Amino acid sequence: MRILATGGAGYVGGVSVDALIEAGHDVVILDDLTTGHAAIANPAARLVRGSYGDGELVRALLAEEHVDAILHCAARSLVGESLQDPAKYYRDNVAGGITLLEAARAAGVRRLVFSSTAATYGVPSRTPIEEDDPLRPINTYGETKRAFEGALHWYGQAYGLRSVVLRYFNVAGATERVGEVHRPETHLIPNALRAVEGGPPLTLFGADYPTPDGTPVRDYIHVADLADAHVAALLATDPADARTGPADGTCAPLICNLGTSTGFSVRDVLAAAERITGIPVPHTVGPRRAGDPPVLVASNARARAVLGWQASRSSLEAMIGSAWAWRRAHPSGYGDEESARPRGPAA
Numbered sequence: 001m002r003i004l005a006t007g008g009a010g011y012v013g014g015v016s017v018d019a020l021i022e023a024g025h026d027v028v029i030l031d032d033l034t035t036g037h038a039a040i041a042n043p044a045a046r047l048v049r050g051s052y053g054d055g056e057l058v059r060a061l062l063a064e065e066h067v068d069a070i071l072h073c074a075a076r077s078l079v080g081e082s083l084q085d086p087a088k089y090y091r092d093n094v095a096g097g098i099t100l101l102e103a104a105r106a107a108g109v110r111r112l113v114f115s116s117t118a119a120t121y122g123v124p125s126r127t128p129i130e131e132d133d134p135l136r137p138i139n140t141y142g143e144t145k146r147a148f149e150g151a152l153h154w155y156g157q158a159y160g161l162r163s164v165v166l167r168y169f170n171v172a173g174a175t176e177r178v179g180e181v182h183r184p185e186t187h188l189i190p191n192a193l194r195a196v197e198g199g200p201p202l203t204l205f206g207a208d209y210p211t212p213d214g215t216p217v218r219d220y221i222h223v224a225d226l227a228d229a230h231v232a233a234l235l236a237t238d239p240a241d242a243r244t245g246p247a248d249g250t251c252a253p254l255i256c257n258l259g260t261s262t263g264f265s266v267r268d269v270l271a272a273a274e275r276i277t278g279i280p281v282p283h284t285v286g287p288r289r290a291g292d293p294p295v296l297v298a299s300n301a302r303a304r305a306v307l308g309w310q311a312s313r314s315s316l317e318a319m320i321g322s323a324w325a326w327r328r329a330h331p332s333g334y335g336d337e338e339s340a341r342p343r344g345p346a347a
Helices: 011-022 055-065 079-084 086-107 140-159 188-196 223-236 266-277 301-307 316-329
Strands: 002-006 026-031 046-049 069-072 111-117 162-168 170-172 202-205 217-222 254-258 263-265 283-286
Touching: 002 011, 002 055, 011 026, 011 069, 011 223, 026 055, 046 055, 055 086, 069 086, 069 223, 079 086, 079 140, 086 140, 111 140, 111 223, 140 162, 162 223, 170 223, 170 316, 188 202, 188 266, 188 316, 202 266, 217 223, 217 316, 223 254, 223 301, 254 301, 263 266, 266 316
Parallel strands: 002 026, 002 069, 026 046, 069 111, 111 162, 162 254, 170 217, 202 283
Antiparallel strands: 217 263
16 A cells, blocks of 8 residues: 655654555655654655645645545644744644645545544543543644544545544653654653753642542553554555545544543652662642543543454553653654753663
């Protein structure tokens, strides 16, 4: 299979491209490198610098490369920024996403896997969260992801687009080649490790939640497990595969949560980071953030039953340990100035 991977020079996209190439597929990466890194791009894949919102570029690329399917990982993804500048998120995540779908339709590409998010659920009414639970996003980021999911539904109904929607929970960990470096970094585990390395102390947003230790509980998934799910999902979009619709006619997205069905609190993460690094995580306790639910844990029963996927690296030791090993091996990140990190006492 020949696959176009949008965002394939990013953290999630890069590990997924590696997994696809290892599985024997050919990959073309489309990435504008605003949040990705050229060094992430697998050397066995062709890297094209550009935006999935550039319809002319994408149409030409799909035709030129004879693409069979699209893995759509690229998106704006900062919750705070999405609230401050919703126009950017609607322009890129929704309007840009429709441009991508129209380019695919013009090129006859009818297979797509979409990186969605648990943010589509908002504050859940129950735990663990199941795919048919109500979608009530509480920020622009989640709302734009929900909007694109809706577009996939109607493109399937009208045009026979076969798609899989994967709603991620918290992605963490690293492979030997690819680790997590965002600009800015908003995720708990890399910020905890950065604090250990001598960076700014971590802030715990709330320690009075109705949870065993007072801090929020979240579901985490290893990035390599996520990549395995992408490989399985792309196979499920085959025209002969009943999981994404009949051979001819209307199709509906296959929607799966990607988590471990196990939750870890913020203090659990800090304790595991201390065990792995041998250094307490410098931190302070601040007030709760508006809209943060006490518990967000996925039911992954559908992914296991329908995709045949199961997380195999689900412990905090596996996720934090691999992230720490990558950071120790790559003290300058990806070699660009913005990804270089302070070298503290653990360096």
